[in-house]
Amino acid sequence: MITLLPETLEDLWEIFHHQPDYKPMAGGTDLLVRMGVDKKQPPALVCLEKIHDLKTIKKTRDGIRIGSGVTLTELLKNDLIQENLPILHTAISTLGSPLIRNMGTLGGNICTASPAGDTLPALYLLGARVTLYSDRGNRILPLDEFIQGPGRTLLADKEILGSILIPPGDRFNVHHFEKVGQRKALAIAVVSLAALLKVHGGVVEEARLAWGSVGPTIVRSREAEKALEGRKLTLTTLNHAADLARSAVSPISDVRASADYRRRVAGNLLLRLAV
Amino acid sequence: MQLNFELNGQPVTLFVDGAMRALDLLRERCGITGPKEGCGSGECGACAIWIDGVTKLSCLMLAAQLQGRTVTTIEGLAKDEPHPLQQFFVKKGAVQCGYCTPGMIMTAAELLTHEKMPDREMIRNAISGNICRCTGYHKIVDAVEDAAEAMQGLKP
Ligand SMILES: Cc1cc2nc3c(=O)[nH]c(=O)nc-3n(C[C@H](O)[C@H](O)[C@H](O)COP(=O)(O)OP(=O)(O)OC[C@H]3O[C@@H](n4cnc5c(N)ncnc54)[C@H](O)[C@@H]3O)c2cc1C
Ligand code: FES
Ligand code: FES
Numbered sequence: 457m458i459t460l461l462p463e464t465l466e467d468l469w470e471i472f473h474h475q476p477d478y479k480p481m482a483g484g485t486d487l488l489v490r491m492g493v494d495k496k497q498p499p500a501l502v503c504l505e506k507i508h509d510l511k512t513i514k515k516t517r518d519g520i521r522i523g524s525g526v527t528l529t530e531l532l533k534n535d536l537i538q539e540n541l542p543i544l545h546t547a548i549s550t551l552g553s554p555l556i557r558n559m560g561t562l563g564g565n566i567c568t569a570s571p572a573g574d575t576l577p578a579l580y581l582l583g584a585r586v587t588l589y590s591d592r593g594n595r596i597l598p599l600d601e602f603i604q605g606p607g608r609t610l611l612a613d614k615e616i617l618g619s620i621l622i623p624p625g626d627r628f629n630v631h632h633f634e635k636v637g638q639r640k641a642l643a644i645a646v647v648s649l650a651a652l653l654k655v656h657g658g659v660v661e662e663a664r665l666a667w668g669s670v671g672p673t674i675v676r677s678r679e680a681e682k683a684l685e686g687r688k689l690t691l692t693t694l695n696h697a698a699d700l701a702r703s704a705v706s707p708i709s710d711v712r713a714s715a716d717y718r719r720r721v722a723g724n725l726l727l728r729l730a731v
Numbered sequence: 732m733q734l735n736f737e738l739n740g741q742p743v744t745l746f747v748d749g750a751m752r753a754l755d756l757l758r759e760r761c762g763i764t765g766p767k768e769g770c771g772s773g774e775c776g777a778c779a780i781w782i783d784g785v786t787k788l789s790c791l792m793l794a795a796q797l798q799g800r801t802v803t804t805i806e807g808l809a810k811d812e813p814h815p816l817q818q819f820f821v822k823k824g825a826v827q828c829g830y831c832t833p834g835m836i837m838t839a840a841e842l843l844t845h846e847k848m849p850d851r852e853m854i855r856n857a858i859s860g861n862i863c864r865c866t867g868y869h870k871i872v873d874a875v876e877d878a879a880e881a882m883q884g885l886k887p
Contacts, residue, residue, distance in 0.1 A: 459732070459749035459795035488752075488791045489772050497750055503796060529785075553860025555776055555838065558785050559792075641859035642774055 457497040463506045469591035472614040475500045480616055482525055483559040485552070486568045510563070510618065513537070519623040524563025524616070529554065531562060541622060543631040543650055547578040550633070553641045563617045569603045571673055576603070577650035577666035578633060580674045582622050589618035596621070605672045626662070628652040634728060635668075636721055638712060645669045646713045649725040653684070658731075660684045665697075670705035670722050677704035680726070689731050698723030736797040738763070739807025747794045754778045756794035757804065765805035765833040769862065776861030779834035780804050786841045805833035808840060815878040816840055825874040827865035835861045839875045848879055 460475075462468045472478060479498035481487045482505065491497055504510055510525030513534050520536055528548050531537050537545050551557060551565070551574040565575045566586065576599075584599040588611065599620070602610050611617065630653035637643025648668035654661040663684040667675045683697040707718035734745050738761060745760060757763040757780070769775035771790045778790040781803040808814050816836050820826050835858060842849055842857040849857070854875045855868070863871060880886040 457748075457750040459793050461795060461798055484791050484793070484796075485773055488793075492772065501749065501793070503793070505796065552773075553776070554857055555779060555786055555788050555860035556773055559787050 457499060457501060459501045459503065461503045461506050463508070465507060465509055465589065468502065468504075468507065468616070469614075471500075471502055472591070475502075478502045480504055482561040482564040482567075483527065485556055485560040486564055504563075504616065515540075519621050522562055522620045522622070524566075524618055524620065525561050526563075528552075528557035528560050528562065528565075532557065541578075541582065543633050543652060544575065544578045544582065544622075546631070546633040547574050547635075547648075547650065550574055550635045550637075556642070562620060566599070566603070566620065567609060567611065567617055569605070569607050569609050569673070571606055571671060572645045572648075572669040574635065574645060574648065574668065576674045577648055577668045579620070579622075580666045580676060581650050581652045581664040582625060585621045585623070586617055587619045587621065588612070588615050590615040594618065600674070603673050626654065628654050628662075628664075630655055630729065632729060634725055636725070644712065647707075647718050647721040647725065649722070649728075651726075651729060653689075653729070655689065658688050660687055660689060665701070665726070667701070667705055667722050667725075670707040670718050672706075675705050677701050679704060689729055691727065691730050694727050694730055698726045701726060732795060734794060734798055736799060737801045739803060749793070749795055751794040752790060753780075753792035753794050753797055754789035756797070757789060757802075763804050763806055767830055767833065769830070769834075774860075774862070775831070776834040776838060776858075777831055779837045779861065781837060781841065784841070784844070786838050803837075805836060808836065814840060815881045816843070816875065819874040819878040819881065820871070823870050823874040823877065825866055825870040831861060831863040831865075835863065835871060839871075839878075842875070843879055843882065847883060849875070851876065 478500040480502050504525050510523040512523045514521045565573050579599055585596050586602050587594050587596050632651040635645045635648040645668050650666045652664040663681040665681050680697040680701040687693045702719050702723040705722045707715040709715045734747050766780050766789050767777040769777035773788050773791050778788055779786050780789045783801050826832050838858050838861050851872050854872050
Protein backbone atom coordinates (compact mmCIF):
# COMPACT_ATOMS: atom_id res chain seq x y z
CA MET A 457 0.00 0.00 0.00
CA ILE A 458 1.24 3.47 -0.73
CA THR A 459 0.30 6.37 1.50
CA LEU A 460 0.04 9.85 0.05
CA LEU A 461 -0.21 13.18 1.83
CA PRO A 462 -1.28 15.90 -0.61
CA GLU A 463 -1.10 19.47 0.68
CA THR A 464 -3.58 21.10 -1.68
CA LEU A 465 -6.81 20.13 -3.40
CA GLU A 466 -5.05 20.43 -6.78
CA ASP A 467 -2.54 17.80 -5.65
CA LEU A 468 -5.43 15.63 -4.50
CA TRP A 469 -7.17 15.75 -7.91
CA GLU A 470 -3.84 14.90 -9.52
CA ILE A 471 -3.56 11.82 -7.30
CA PHE A 472 -7.15 10.76 -8.00
CA HIS A 473 -6.35 11.07 -11.70
CA HIS A 474 -3.34 8.74 -11.55
CA GLN A 475 -4.44 6.46 -8.76
CA PRO A 476 -7.99 5.26 -9.36
CA ASP A 477 -8.02 2.81 -6.42
CA TYR A 478 -7.33 5.31 -3.68
CA LYS A 479 -9.15 5.53 -0.37
CA PRO A 480 -9.34 8.89 1.43
CA MET A 481 -8.54 9.05 5.13
CA ALA A 482 -9.03 11.90 7.58
CA GLY A 483 -8.27 11.06 11.25
CA GLY A 484 -8.13 7.33 10.55
CA THR A 485 -10.02 6.36 13.71
CA ASP A 486 -12.68 4.48 11.79
CA LEU A 487 -10.68 3.53 8.74
CA LEU A 488 -7.56 2.10 10.39
CA VAL A 489 -9.61 0.12 12.90
CA ARG A 490 -11.67 -1.30 10.02
CA MET A 491 -8.56 -2.12 7.96
CA GLY A 492 -7.11 -3.92 10.98
CA VAL A 493 -10.28 -6.00 11.41
CA ASP A 494 -10.76 -6.79 7.72
CA LYS A 495 -7.03 -7.38 7.10
CA LYS A 496 -7.57 -5.70 3.74
CA GLN A 497 -5.73 -2.67 2.41
CA PRO A 498 -6.57 -0.40 -0.48
CA PRO A 499 -3.72 -0.03 -3.00
CA ALA A 500 -3.41 3.63 -2.02
CA LEU A 501 -4.44 5.62 1.00
CA VAL A 502 -4.71 9.39 0.64
CA CYS A 503 -4.43 11.26 3.94
CA LEU A 504 -6.35 14.53 3.84
CA GLU A 505 -4.85 15.94 7.05
CA LYS A 506 -2.37 18.28 5.36
CA ILE A 507 -4.94 20.00 3.16
CA HIS A 508 -5.42 23.37 4.81
CA ASP A 509 -8.65 24.17 2.91
CA LEU A 510 -10.42 21.37 4.79
CA LYS A 511 -9.46 22.65 8.23
CA THR A 512 -11.24 25.96 8.75
CA ILE A 513 -14.38 27.05 10.61
CA LYS A 514 -16.06 30.22 9.32
CA LYS A 515 -19.19 32.22 9.92
CA THR A 516 -20.69 33.57 6.69
CA ARG A 517 -24.05 34.93 5.58
CA ASP A 518 -25.07 31.37 4.73
CA GLY A 519 -24.32 30.05 8.20
CA ILE A 520 -21.42 28.30 9.88
CA ARG A 521 -19.16 26.42 7.52
CA ILE A 522 -17.02 23.68 9.02
CA GLY A 523 -14.21 22.08 7.03
CA SER A 524 -14.55 18.30 6.90
CA GLY A 525 -11.03 17.88 8.29
CA VAL A 526 -11.55 19.88 11.48
CA THR A 527 -10.98 17.55 14.44
CA LEU A 528 -13.63 16.99 17.06
CA THR A 529 -11.35 18.52 19.72
CA GLU A 530 -10.91 21.66 17.60
CA LEU A 531 -14.71 21.91 17.30
CA LEU A 532 -15.15 21.55 21.06
CA LYS A 533 -12.70 24.40 21.66
CA ASN A 534 -14.19 26.70 19.02
CA ASP A 535 -16.19 29.72 20.23
CA LEU A 536 -18.49 29.78 17.18
CA ILE A 537 -19.56 26.21 17.90
CA GLN A 538 -19.89 26.72 21.66
CA GLU A 539 -22.01 29.83 21.26
CA ASN A 540 -24.13 29.02 18.22
CA LEU A 541 -24.43 25.24 18.14
CA PRO A 542 -24.63 24.00 21.74
CA ILE A 543 -26.39 20.78 20.76
CA LEU A 544 -23.56 19.82 18.40
CA HIS A 545 -21.06 20.75 21.09
CA THR A 546 -22.71 18.45 23.64
CA ALA A 547 -22.92 15.60 21.13
CA ILE A 548 -19.21 15.87 20.30
CA SER A 549 -18.27 15.94 23.97
CA THR A 550 -19.75 12.44 24.33
CA LEU A 551 -17.91 10.98 21.30
CA GLY A 552 -15.16 8.46 22.05
CA SER A 553 -12.50 9.83 24.39
CA PRO A 554 -10.34 12.96 24.34
CA LEU A 555 -7.67 10.99 22.44
CA ILE A 556 -10.16 9.83 19.81
CA ARG A 557 -11.47 13.40 19.51
CA ASN A 558 -7.92 14.68 18.98
CA MET A 559 -7.74 12.50 15.87
CA GLY A 560 -11.28 12.00 14.55
CA THR A 561 -12.90 14.60 12.30
CA LEU A 562 -16.46 15.75 11.66
CA GLY A 563 -16.12 14.70 8.00
CA GLY A 564 -15.02 11.22 9.05
CA ASN A 565 -17.95 10.80 11.41
CA ILE A 566 -20.36 11.78 8.61
CA CYS A 567 -18.76 9.66 5.87
CA THR A 568 -18.72 6.58 8.11
CA ALA A 569 -22.51 7.03 8.16
CA SER A 570 -23.01 4.89 11.23
CA PRO A 571 -26.51 4.87 12.74
CA ALA A 572 -24.63 5.46 16.02
CA GLY A 573 -22.60 8.40 14.68
CA ASP A 574 -22.85 10.86 17.54
CA THR A 575 -22.76 14.08 15.53
CA LEU A 576 -25.50 13.01 13.15
CA PRO A 577 -28.75 13.51 15.14
CA ALA A 578 -27.68 17.07 15.99
CA LEU A 579 -26.61 17.81 12.40
CA TYR A 580 -29.94 16.48 11.05
CA LEU A 581 -31.93 18.77 13.36
CA LEU A 582 -29.77 21.76 12.47
CA GLY A 583 -30.55 21.24 8.77
CA ALA A 584 -26.91 20.66 7.87
CA ARG A 585 -25.88 20.53 4.21
CA VAL A 586 -22.71 19.00 2.84
CA THR A 587 -20.56 20.36 0.04
CA LEU A 588 -18.86 17.68 -2.01
CA TYR A 589 -15.68 18.68 -3.83
CA SER A 590 -14.23 17.20 -6.98
CA ASP A 591 -12.22 18.46 -9.90
CA ARG A 592 -15.50 18.67 -11.80
CA GLY A 593 -16.70 21.33 -9.32
CA ASN A 594 -18.67 21.33 -6.10
CA ARG A 595 -22.19 20.14 -5.34
CA ILE A 596 -24.33 20.70 -2.27
CA LEU A 597 -26.69 18.14 -0.73
CA PRO A 598 -28.82 18.07 2.41
CA LEU A 599 -27.12 15.78 4.93
CA ASP A 600 -30.15 13.52 5.32
CA GLU A 601 -30.05 12.85 1.58
CA PHE A 602 -26.28 12.38 1.51
CA ILE A 603 -26.51 9.61 4.10
CA GLN A 604 -28.27 6.62 2.60
CA GLY A 605 -27.85 3.87 5.18
CA PRO A 606 -25.23 2.24 7.36
CA GLY A 607 -21.87 3.01 5.72
CA ARG A 608 -23.61 4.26 2.57
CA THR A 609 -23.45 7.83 1.25
CA LEU A 610 -23.92 9.57 -2.08
CA LEU A 611 -20.19 10.25 -2.35
CA ALA A 612 -19.24 9.71 -5.98
CA ASP A 613 -16.00 8.39 -7.38
CA LYS A 614 -13.10 10.87 -7.00
CA GLU A 615 -15.17 13.11 -4.79
CA ILE A 616 -14.59 14.10 -1.17
CA LEU A 617 -16.68 15.70 1.53
CA GLY A 618 -15.29 19.23 1.64
CA SER A 619 -17.34 21.11 4.19
CA ILE A 620 -20.49 21.05 6.27
CA LEU A 621 -22.77 24.09 6.27
CA ILE A 622 -25.12 24.80 9.12
CA PRO A 623 -27.60 27.44 7.98
CA PRO A 624 -28.53 30.19 10.43
CA GLY A 625 -31.49 28.70 12.19
CA ASP A 626 -34.35 29.85 14.29
CA ARG A 627 -33.51 30.41 17.90
CA PHE A 628 -34.31 27.34 19.93
CA ASN A 629 -34.24 27.63 23.69
CA VAL A 630 -34.01 23.95 24.57
CA HIS A 631 -30.92 22.16 23.22
CA HIS A 632 -30.74 18.61 24.40
CA PHE A 633 -28.52 15.67 23.49
CA GLU A 634 -28.36 12.51 25.48
CA LYS A 635 -26.63 9.25 24.73
CA VAL A 636 -27.21 6.00 26.52
CA GLY A 637 -24.12 3.81 26.33
CA GLN A 638 -22.63 0.97 28.31
CA ARG A 639 -20.15 3.22 30.12
CA LYS A 640 -19.12 6.86 30.18
CA ALA A 641 -16.04 7.13 27.95
CA LEU A 642 -15.54 5.19 24.73
CA ALA A 643 -19.09 3.94 24.55
CA ILE A 644 -20.90 3.63 21.24
CA ALA A 645 -24.48 4.85 21.62
CA VAL A 646 -27.07 2.19 22.39
CA VAL A 647 -29.68 4.89 21.83
CA SER A 648 -29.28 8.65 21.56
CA LEU A 649 -31.74 11.52 21.34
CA ALA A 650 -31.22 15.04 20.06
CA ALA A 651 -33.97 17.59 20.68
CA LEU A 652 -34.36 21.23 19.74
CA LEU A 653 -37.41 23.02 21.10
CA LYS A 654 -38.83 26.51 20.95
CA VAL A 655 -40.73 27.01 24.17
CA HIS A 656 -42.62 30.22 25.00
CA GLY A 657 -44.70 30.75 28.11
CA GLY A 658 -44.25 27.08 28.88
CA VAL A 659 -45.80 26.05 25.55
CA VAL A 660 -43.83 24.25 22.83
CA GLU A 661 -44.02 26.23 19.60
CA GLU A 662 -41.74 24.03 17.57
CA ALA A 663 -40.08 20.68 18.24
CA ARG A 664 -37.41 18.81 16.36
CA LEU A 665 -36.46 15.31 17.51
CA ALA A 666 -33.93 12.82 16.16
CA TRP A 667 -32.78 9.46 17.45
CA GLY A 668 -29.52 7.60 16.83
CA SER A 669 -28.87 3.83 16.88
CA VAL A 670 -32.51 2.89 16.46
CA GLY A 671 -32.65 2.33 12.69
CA PRO A 672 -30.41 2.02 9.64
CA THR A 673 -29.79 5.75 9.91
CA ILE A 674 -30.93 8.69 12.04
CA VAL A 675 -34.69 8.59 12.72
CA ARG A 676 -36.83 11.72 12.96
CA SER A 677 -40.46 11.42 13.97
CA ARG A 678 -42.80 14.11 12.74
CA GLU A 679 -45.63 12.46 14.73
CA ALA A 680 -43.75 12.73 18.01
CA GLU A 681 -42.77 16.32 17.17
CA LYS A 682 -46.41 17.25 16.45
CA ALA A 683 -47.50 15.65 19.69
CA LEU A 684 -45.41 18.22 21.56
CA GLU A 685 -46.24 21.31 19.53
CA GLY A 686 -48.88 23.61 21.04
CA ARG A 687 -48.66 21.81 24.37
CA LYS A 688 -46.92 22.23 27.71
CA LEU A 689 -43.97 20.00 28.47
CA THR A 690 -45.79 17.89 31.02
CA LEU A 691 -45.20 14.20 31.62
CA THR A 692 -48.57 13.39 30.05
CA THR A 693 -47.66 15.18 26.82
CA LEU A 694 -44.21 13.60 26.78
CA ASN A 695 -45.56 10.13 27.48
CA HIS A 696 -47.87 10.43 24.51
CA ALA A 697 -44.99 11.59 22.27
CA ALA A 698 -42.82 8.77 23.66
CA ASP A 699 -45.38 6.17 22.53
CA LEU A 700 -45.34 7.65 19.04
CA ALA A 701 -41.53 7.65 19.06
CA ARG A 702 -41.42 3.98 20.06
CA SER A 703 -43.51 3.06 17.03
CA ALA A 704 -41.46 5.30 14.71
CA VAL A 705 -38.11 3.65 15.40
CA SER A 706 -36.94 0.35 13.92
CA PRO A 707 -34.04 -0.83 16.03
CA ILE A 708 -32.04 -4.04 15.68
CA SER A 709 -30.70 -6.35 18.37
CA ASP A 710 -26.93 -6.64 18.66
CA VAL A 711 -24.25 -7.33 21.27
CA ARG A 712 -24.93 -4.03 22.99
CA ALA A 713 -28.71 -4.17 23.39
CA SER A 714 -31.91 -5.85 22.22
CA ALA A 715 -34.30 -4.18 19.82
CA ASP A 716 -36.94 -4.15 22.54
CA TYR A 717 -34.70 -2.38 25.01
CA ARG A 718 -33.71 0.21 22.40
CA ARG A 719 -37.36 0.84 21.54
CA ARG A 720 -38.23 1.40 25.19
CA VAL A 721 -35.26 3.68 25.82
CA ALA A 722 -35.93 5.72 22.67
CA GLY A 723 -39.26 6.71 24.17
CA ASN A 724 -38.04 7.09 27.73
CA LEU A 725 -35.31 9.55 26.71
CA LEU A 726 -38.07 12.02 25.77
CA LEU A 727 -39.26 12.11 29.37
CA ARG A 728 -36.03 13.93 30.25
CA LEU A 729 -37.46 17.01 28.57
CA ALA A 730 -40.03 17.42 31.35
CA VAL A 731 -39.64 20.67 33.25
CA MET B 732 8.71 6.39 1.05
CA GLN B 733 11.29 8.66 2.62
CA LEU B 734 10.20 10.09 5.92
CA ASN B 735 11.64 13.13 7.69
CA PHE B 736 10.46 14.13 11.12
CA GLU B 737 11.71 15.29 14.49
CA LEU B 738 11.73 12.67 17.23
CA ASN B 739 12.26 13.92 20.78
CA GLY B 740 14.28 16.87 19.50
CA GLN B 741 16.39 14.90 16.99
CA PRO B 742 15.90 14.95 13.22
CA VAL B 743 15.17 11.47 11.80
CA THR B 744 15.25 10.25 8.20
CA LEU B 745 13.97 6.77 7.38
CA PHE B 746 12.53 4.79 4.48
CA VAL B 747 9.21 3.18 5.37
CA ASP B 748 6.44 1.11 3.85
CA GLY B 749 3.14 2.95 3.36
CA ALA B 750 1.26 0.39 5.44
CA MET B 751 3.46 0.62 8.55
CA ARG B 752 1.88 2.03 11.70
CA ALA B 753 3.54 4.89 13.60
CA LEU B 754 3.63 2.69 16.71
CA ASP B 755 5.65 -0.01 14.94
CA LEU B 756 7.99 2.53 13.39
CA LEU B 757 8.82 4.00 16.79
CA ARG B 758 9.22 0.67 18.57
CA GLU B 759 10.88 -1.40 15.86
CA ARG B 760 12.83 1.10 13.80
CA CYS B 761 13.64 3.89 16.27
CA GLY B 762 14.23 1.92 19.48
CA ILE B 763 11.57 3.95 21.27
CA THR B 764 9.72 1.52 23.53
CA GLY B 765 7.78 4.00 25.70
CA PRO B 766 4.59 3.82 23.59
CA LYS B 767 3.04 0.40 24.19
CA GLU B 768 0.53 -1.64 22.26
CA GLY B 769 -2.47 -2.49 24.42
CA CYS B 770 -5.56 -2.85 22.29
CA GLY B 771 -4.32 -1.71 18.89
CA SER B 772 -7.73 -0.16 18.26
CA GLY B 773 -7.92 3.20 20.00
CA GLU B 774 -9.49 2.10 23.26
CA CYS B 775 -6.67 1.95 25.82
CA GLY B 776 -4.32 4.91 25.26
CA ALA B 777 -1.14 2.92 26.00
CA CYS B 778 0.33 4.02 22.66
CA ALA B 779 -0.28 7.77 23.15
CA ILE B 780 2.37 10.17 21.85
CA TRP B 781 2.43 13.85 20.97
CA ILE B 782 2.27 15.02 17.39
CA ASP B 783 3.11 18.73 17.27
CA GLY B 784 2.16 18.87 20.95
CA VAL B 785 -1.25 17.16 20.61
CA THR B 786 -1.75 13.70 22.10
CA LYS B 787 -2.57 11.08 19.45
CA LEU B 788 -2.77 7.31 19.33
CA SER B 789 0.19 5.85 17.48
CA CYS B 790 -1.67 2.56 16.88
CA LEU B 791 -4.19 4.43 14.70
CA MET B 792 -1.61 6.41 12.74
CA LEU B 793 0.48 5.46 9.79
CA ALA B 794 4.20 6.07 9.93
CA ALA B 795 3.76 8.16 6.78
CA GLN B 796 1.68 10.65 8.77
CA LEU B 797 4.76 11.61 10.79
CA GLN B 798 6.16 13.36 7.70
CA GLY B 799 7.31 16.84 8.71
CA ARG B 800 5.90 16.52 12.23
CA THR B 801 7.39 16.97 15.66
CA VAL B 802 6.99 13.75 17.63
CA THR B 803 7.39 13.55 21.40
CA THR B 804 7.26 10.31 23.37
CA ILE B 805 7.72 9.70 27.08
CA GLU B 806 11.46 9.40 26.33
CA GLY B 807 11.49 13.02 25.22
CA LEU B 808 9.18 14.51 27.82
CA ALA B 809 11.74 15.07 30.57
CA LYS B 810 14.50 17.61 30.06
CA ASP B 811 17.29 17.45 32.67
CA GLU B 812 15.41 15.73 35.44
CA PRO B 813 12.21 13.66 35.36
CA HIS B 814 9.02 15.62 34.56
CA PRO B 815 7.02 16.42 37.73
CA LEU B 816 4.38 13.94 36.56
CA GLN B 817 7.00 11.20 36.45
CA GLN B 818 8.18 12.16 39.94
CA PHE B 819 4.70 12.22 41.45
CA PHE B 820 3.56 9.03 39.71
CA VAL B 821 6.40 7.29 41.55
CA LYS B 822 5.84 9.13 44.84
CA LYS B 823 2.08 8.49 44.89
CA GLY B 824 2.22 4.84 43.85
CA ALA B 825 0.42 5.63 40.60
CA VAL B 826 2.61 3.12 38.78
CA GLN B 827 2.11 -0.57 39.36
CA CYS B 828 2.84 -2.75 36.35
CA GLY B 829 3.67 0.42 34.43
CA TYR B 830 2.15 -0.66 31.12
CA CYS B 831 -0.31 2.23 30.93
CA THR B 832 2.09 4.78 32.42
CA PRO B 833 3.82 6.28 29.36
CA GLY B 834 0.47 6.88 27.61
CA MET B 835 -1.16 8.08 30.80
CA ILE B 836 1.63 10.58 31.45
CA MET B 837 1.64 11.91 27.89
CA THR B 838 -2.11 12.54 28.13
CA ALA B 839 -1.84 14.16 31.56
CA ALA B 840 1.15 16.25 30.48
CA GLU B 841 -0.79 17.69 27.55
CA LEU B 842 -3.63 18.58 29.92
CA LEU B 843 -1.16 20.48 32.13
CA THR B 844 0.11 22.48 29.16
CA HIS B 845 -3.27 24.21 28.78
CA GLU B 846 -4.86 23.71 32.19
CA LYS B 847 -2.48 24.82 34.92
CA MET B 848 -4.62 23.75 37.90
CA PRO B 849 -7.17 21.17 36.73
CA ASP B 850 -9.64 19.84 39.29
CA ARG B 851 -10.13 16.10 39.79
CA GLU B 852 -13.11 16.00 37.45
CA MET B 853 -11.07 17.59 34.66
CA ILE B 854 -8.22 15.16 35.25
CA ARG B 855 -10.57 12.17 35.16
CA ASN B 856 -12.12 13.47 31.99
CA ALA B 857 -8.74 14.05 30.32
CA ILE B 858 -7.50 10.52 31.05
CA SER B 859 -10.81 8.82 30.24
CA GLY B 860 -9.30 7.30 27.10
CA ASN B 861 -6.39 5.73 29.01
CA ILE B 862 -7.09 2.38 30.63
CA CYS B 863 -5.22 1.24 33.73
CA ARG B 864 -5.81 -2.31 34.91
CA CYS B 865 -3.88 -1.97 38.17
CA THR B 866 -4.19 1.26 40.12
CA GLY B 867 -7.89 2.02 40.27
CA TYR B 868 -7.11 5.54 38.92
CA HIS B 869 -7.34 7.22 42.33
CA LYS B 870 -3.60 7.45 42.80
CA ILE B 871 -3.13 8.56 39.22
CA VAL B 872 -5.50 11.48 39.78
CA ASP B 873 -3.66 12.29 43.04
CA ALA B 874 -0.33 12.27 41.21
CA VAL B 875 -1.56 14.57 38.43
CA GLU B 876 -3.06 16.97 40.99
CA ASP B 877 0.19 17.08 42.97
CA ALA B 878 2.33 17.49 39.86
CA ALA B 879 0.16 20.44 38.80
CA GLU B 880 0.66 22.09 42.18
CA ALA B 881 4.39 21.44 42.09
CA MET B 882 4.62 22.99 38.63
CA GLN B 883 2.93 26.11 39.98
CA GLY B 884 5.45 26.23 42.82
CA LEU B 885 2.77 25.33 45.38
CA LYS B 886 4.32 22.06 46.44
CA PRO B 887 7.92 20.98 47.03
C1 LIG C 1 -12.04 3.68 20.36
C2 LIG C 1 -13.02 4.40 19.46
C3 LIG C 1 -14.17 4.97 20.02
C4 LIG C 1 -15.09 5.64 19.19
N1 LIG C 1 -16.21 6.18 19.77
C5 LIG C 1 -17.13 6.79 18.97
C6 LIG C 1 -18.32 7.35 19.55
O1 LIG C 1 -18.54 7.31 20.76
N2 LIG C 1 -19.21 7.96 18.72
C7 LIG C 1 -19.01 8.03 17.37
O2 LIG C 1 -19.84 8.61 16.68
N3 LIG C 1 -17.89 7.52 16.81
C8 LIG C 1 -16.96 6.90 17.57
N4 LIG C 1 -15.83 6.36 17.00
C9 LIG C 1 -15.68 6.41 15.53
C10 LIG C 1 -14.79 7.53 14.98
O3 LIG C 1 -13.84 7.98 15.91
C11 LIG C 1 -15.60 8.73 14.48
O4 LIG C 1 -16.56 8.28 13.56
C12 LIG C 1 -14.71 9.79 13.83
O5 LIG C 1 -15.43 11.00 13.72
C13 LIG C 1 -14.21 9.38 12.44
O6 LIG C 1 -13.43 10.43 11.91
P1 LIG C 1 -12.01 10.15 11.22
O7 LIG C 1 -11.54 11.45 10.75
O8 LIG C 1 -11.12 9.40 12.14
O9 LIG C 1 -12.46 9.21 10.01
P2 LIG C 1 -11.57 8.24 9.10
O10 LIG C 1 -11.36 6.96 9.82
O11 LIG C 1 -10.40 8.92 8.57
O12 LIG C 1 -12.60 8.01 7.91
C14 LIG C 1 -13.84 7.38 8.09
C15 LIG C 1 -14.48 7.10 6.72
O13 LIG C 1 -14.82 8.30 6.05
C16 LIG C 1 -14.09 8.46 4.84
N5 LIG C 1 -13.70 9.87 4.84
C17 LIG C 1 -13.14 10.58 5.86
N6 LIG C 1 -13.05 11.88 5.53
C18 LIG C 1 -13.55 12.00 4.27
C19 LIG C 1 -13.74 13.10 3.37
N7 LIG C 1 -13.40 14.36 3.72
N8 LIG C 1 -14.28 12.85 2.17
C20 LIG C 1 -14.63 11.60 1.81
N9 LIG C 1 -14.49 10.52 2.61
C21 LIG C 1 -13.96 10.72 3.83
C22 LIG C 1 -12.96 7.48 4.90
O14 LIG C 1 -12.63 7.02 3.61
C23 LIG C 1 -13.55 6.37 5.74
O15 LIG C 1 -14.36 5.53 4.96
C24 LIG C 1 -14.87 5.71 17.80
C25 LIG C 1 -13.70 5.16 17.25
C26 LIG C 1 -12.78 4.50 18.06
C27 LIG C 1 -11.55 3.91 17.46
S1 FES D 1 -2.81 0.46 21.65
FE1 FES D 1 -3.36 2.37 20.85
S2 FES D 1 -5.11 2.85 22.00
FE2 FES D 1 -4.67 0.86 22.69
S1 FES E 1 -0.19 0.38 36.24
FE1 FES E 1 -0.70 -1.50 35.32
S2 FES E 1 -2.02 -0.87 33.76
FE2 FES E 1 -1.76 0.92 34.85
